[in-house]
Amino acid sequence: MLLFLAAWLVAWAFGEVSVAREIVSGRAKEGALFLTAWLALWTIGGAFALYAWLWTLAGREIILLQPDVLSIRRDLLGFGPTREYDLTQVRRLRVAPLAADGFAWGNTTRWWGVGGGAIAFDYGSKTFRFGAGIDEAEGRQIIDELKSRHPFEGETA
Numbered sequence: 001m002l003l004f005l006a007a008w009l010v011a012w013a014f015g016e017v018s019v020a021r022e023i024v025s026g027r028a029k030e031g032a033l034f035l036t037a038w039l040a041l042w043t044i045g046g047a048f049a050l051y052a053w054l055w056t057l058a059g060r061e062i063i064l065l066q067p068d069v070l071s072i073r074r075d076l077l078g079f080g081p082t083r084e085y086d087l088t089q090v091r092r093l094r095v096a097p098l099a100a101d102g103f104a105w106g107n108t109t110r111w112w113g114v115g116g117g118a119i120a121f122d123y124g125s126k127t128f129r130f131g132a133g134i135d136e137a138e139g140r141q142i143i144d145e146l147k148s149r150h151p152f153e154g155e156t157a
Contacts (some may be wrong), residue, residue: 001056002053002056013094015042016039016042019035019038019039022035023035023036023114051076052157054077058076058081059074059075060075061068061073061117062100063076063130063146065149067087068123069087070084071085077092083128087150089120089124090122090153094119095120096127116129117134118136119139119142125147
């Protein structure tokens with residue numbers, strides 16, 4: 001994955017610089033609107049690929065179980081969001097592999113290491129996932145460890 005994304009990012013940078021040069025120089029008068037729109041989408045795609053490459057290289061999920069809060073942090077080089085969940089509201093902590101639908105957003109982003117994970121829990125009316133990049137057996141081990149430290153409500157699957 002690291003090698004593929006690195007090669008893709010080199011090709012991406014070439015396209016980004018080439019098209020930007022065409023737009024700035026004024027040589028692309030007739031197709032300037034199309035190239036500008038293409039460049040905007042290409043930049044978004046490149047930013048996603050760069051994030052996925054960095055995540056694969058140095059990203060990690062940090063799960064912290066405190067007496068009253070479950071914290072999940074997606075850390076990339078010291079930055080990243082931390083989400084906190086009141087333990088009294090966390091229900092049905094379980095292994096929940098993503099469906100086999102290869103076109104579902106969660107499945108496609110998981111392949112890049114940035115989507116949801118194999119562990120799920122219900123919180124209010126929503127289901128949250130973590131444990132990106134782990135399989136079901138690892139998920140069960142993590143759940144067993146968490147349950148040894150806190151009596152989560154509901155059942156595991």
